[in-house]
Amino acid sequence: MHLKPIYTETNDCKDCYKCIRECPTKAIKVSDNRASVVDSLCIYCGHCVAICPTGAKKVRDGISRAKLLLKEKKEVYVSLAPSYVAEYGIDSQNLLSKLNALGFTGVSETAIGAQEVSRQVANYLNVRQSGVYISSACPVVVELIRKYYPQHTMAITPYMSPMLTHARMLRQWYGQEIGVVFIGPCIGKKSEADYSDLVDVSLTFQELNDWIKSEKINTQTDKQISFSPYPAREGVIYPLDGGMVETIRRENKNDESTFMSFTGQNMVRNVLDNLDELGHDKPLFLELLSCETGCLNGPGMSAKSAVASKYLQVRNSFCQRQNSCETDRKEEQAVNIERDFFNIETVEKEPFGAEQIKEALHSIGKNSVADELNCSGCGYDTCRDFAHALLSGNAETAMCVSYMRMVAHHKATILLQKIPSGVVIVDENCKVVEMNASFARLMGNETELCYEANPVMRGADMSKLSSFAKLFKTAIHTGKEYYELPVQENNRNLQLSIFNIQKHKLVTGIIQSAQQPQFRQDIVEKRTKEVIKKNMETVQKIAFLLGENASFTDSLLNSILDAQNNEHA
Known part of the structure; x- marks a missing residue:
């Protein structure tokens, strides 16, 4: 059996799904994050070869x-x-x-x-x-x-x-x-x-x-x-x-x-x-x-x-x-060129029921019509087309960008809440992007009550939450990072580390009480590495499809781990 006219060099495929988006018949199967051509669905237009950004789609050499x-x-x-x-x-x-x-x-x-x-x-x-x-x-x-x-x-x-x-x-x-x-x-x-x-x-x-x-x-x-x-x-x-x-x-x-x-x-x-x-x-x-x-x-x-x-x-x-006056033509015999076109199997769309489609949509976090964004990030025109591809075995849940972004966000949120130290993320305007309960508790009863009413505290002004907000402003302005700075808040002696996520745009502060027993570095490091390992593939996929903003979680997790190592080096 000859190699088919179009095939995928799987090692070169970067799971961008552009071939699916551009393929007129969706003759692409994704398995293990690699897209391959489904010969029975392909019409050999060659468009995937022309648009593949990594050159993973190849034409059979003749x-x-x-x-x-x-x-x-x-x-x-x-x-x-x-x-x-x-x-x-x-x-x-x-x-x-x-x-x-x-x-x-x-x-x-x-x-x-x-x-x-x-x-x-x-x-x-x-x-x-x-x-x-x-x-x-x-x-x-x-x-x-x-x-x-x-x-x-x-x-x-x-x-x-x-x-x-x-x-x-x-x-x-x-x-x-x-x-x-x-x-x-x-x-x-x-x-x-x-x-x-x-x-x-x-x-x-x-x-x-x-x-x-x-x-x-x-x-x-x-x-x-x-x-x-x-x-x-x-x-x-x-x-x-x-x-x-x-x-x-x-x-x-x-x-x-x-x-x-x-x-x-x-x-x-x-x-x-x-x-x-x-x-x-x-x-x-x-x-x-x-x-x-x-x-x-x-x-x-x-x-x-x-x-x-x-x-x-x-x-x-x-x-x-x-x-031209060309008349020197070979005397042509009658040529029989008649033929029919019935020697090929047609593509039958598998008749999945409404319940099956519903279950497939649930597997990617689409629990209502409002959740169906139809963003085409997966390569398919609609979420229901993608669900059909999932049921056909031609797609994977990880292809849904909005779903994987939600998963990545949930993982990062869980990590922040599980870290014993206080963690806060601050933007260029010195406003809170996210914080965990430990940080709110260390800032005092008033902040803790506000956190209970409004978890994460997004948009809160750091200057109203702490007396050391100027350190965050300096870090954002200069790009300088700080490690184990002694600070005081509510008559508590604290240690503060500030490091960059996106220089001059986003910084993260890690704070802990100086009176606490020695911080269990091994536990934090183990937890962080475990989450990073599970989250890395998701973040890379989202970063590729959505750009810089989607890589934020990856940067955050690795930065937290580096900061912990520096604190206890």
């Missing part, structure tokens, strides 16, 4: 397989996708020379196969009276329909894609024993090639660039190389949004047909969601492309910018081909 094919086969031909113009420019000589140097027998344009597809689709539409017909050219859209919109599978025109059509033509021309390597901008073509005996290997343009670079090929030659067996003409416009429609219109003799084109996953899904409303009066042909702006923006392109420039290059190439 270079080694192509090299092996060149060794095993006497003749190996390249089927070059028409979007090569957007990658390498209109002048094809440099590219053809490099492919020749890599050892390929010849290079032929996939656009020739596109022309044949357009011709047969046009004939097909000419005899239709009504109905909706969807292009089979984009393998990602075909995969999407077959897996998620099986009710529309019959609407896919019953013909091979340009890649498979061209491969069949190449084998008719040069023999069934040749090798065929497709090179283009699409990752989905790798999956399409896997399930066909017409294409041996599918490479992206990025892979080709890497291969050429590794071979250090020198292409300075006067030798003129031509496309085999002849250059394509109108098929070169296929990469553009509406390019296929434009070629079909040239062949279509039935003016009753309507043609539309849509690109991008959101637009394509919107069309498929409302397909039943269309095509009742006359034939409607839909050119649906997964990538926005068409194949110019495919995930296998080396650059995703300058779309307008790429568009112009393809359009200019098309105009040049139309104005």
Whole structure:
């Protein structure tokens, strides 16, 4: 079994959930804080590869397989996708020379196969009276329909894609024993090639660039190389949004047909969601492309910018081909490119009941509709979608940011309350952010009564609670830390340590009575380390997703531990 076209390098995955947020089919499973691609749900659009911030999502390498094919086969031909113009420019000589140097027998344009597809689709539409017909050219859209919109599978025109059509033509021309390597901008073509005996290997343009670079090929030659067996003409416009429609219109003799084109996953899904409303009066042909702006923006392109420039290059190439007088064409035999699209299992959504969803929501602290923030921090659009993923085994409770933030806060609060010393956190305005009961007790009866009425004392003015508030102000202003300072409050002799959590913004004070027996450092250290160990993973996750504010708990816990060690060093 071949490695699937898209996979995860788990050691590189940083559980940011961006792939889930961006995946149109949520074909991602999180296990042990690592996201992997679920092949049965994936449509191979390659978007996760493009947006993964750590590069953990990988495309299966086809270079080694192509090299092996060149060794095993006497003749190996390249089927070059028409979007090569957007990658390498209109002048094809440099590219053809490099492919020749890599050892390929010849290079032929996939656009020739596109022309044949357009011709047969046009004939097909000419005899239709009504109905909706969807292009089979984009393998990602075909995969999407077959897996998620099986009710529309019959609407896919019953013909091979340009890649498979061209491969069949190449084998008719040069023999069934040749090798065929497709090179283009699409990752989905790798999956399409896997399930066909017409294409041996599918490479992206990025892979080709890497291969050429590794071979250090020198292409300075006067030798003129031509496309085999002849250059394509109108098929070169296929990469553009509406390019296929434009070629079909040239062949279509039935003016009753309507043609539309849509690109991008959101637009394509919107069309498929409302397909039943269309095509009742006359034939409607839909050119649906997964990538926005068409194949110019495919995930296998080396650059995703300058779309307008790429568009112009393809359009200019098309105009040049139309104005050429090329007539030296190989006499073509009839090519049978008919096929069906029923050899794949559809994705059935598991029917979880309301009680199951409710229990899953409870597991992440969502006990009412008001608790369902639908923040998408986990990657799913709604809390209920996330609950469904939990029940399906594709998600973990730790993915819920609001839940883990609540857990982290509760852990920190418990730690503060369990520490025998008084602990207070003060902000840049010398206002209390949080304090524990021990601190309130050491400040006197009045403060203790206020604490009982308003636990934590958030917002209280330190200058009204203690006589040593100026030490906190100095620490905030200067960033200086203090250890074991002798202070007095309510005729009590105390020891105060002040240290930074966020310099000039947040400081923590630890205070204890000088009359108390020696502080049990070993107990505090053990408790603190235990809480830090359990809390570290949660805090790191929240810090990654929410930024600086979420890492506050981690800083606090470690700072408290350091302060205790310094006090008793």
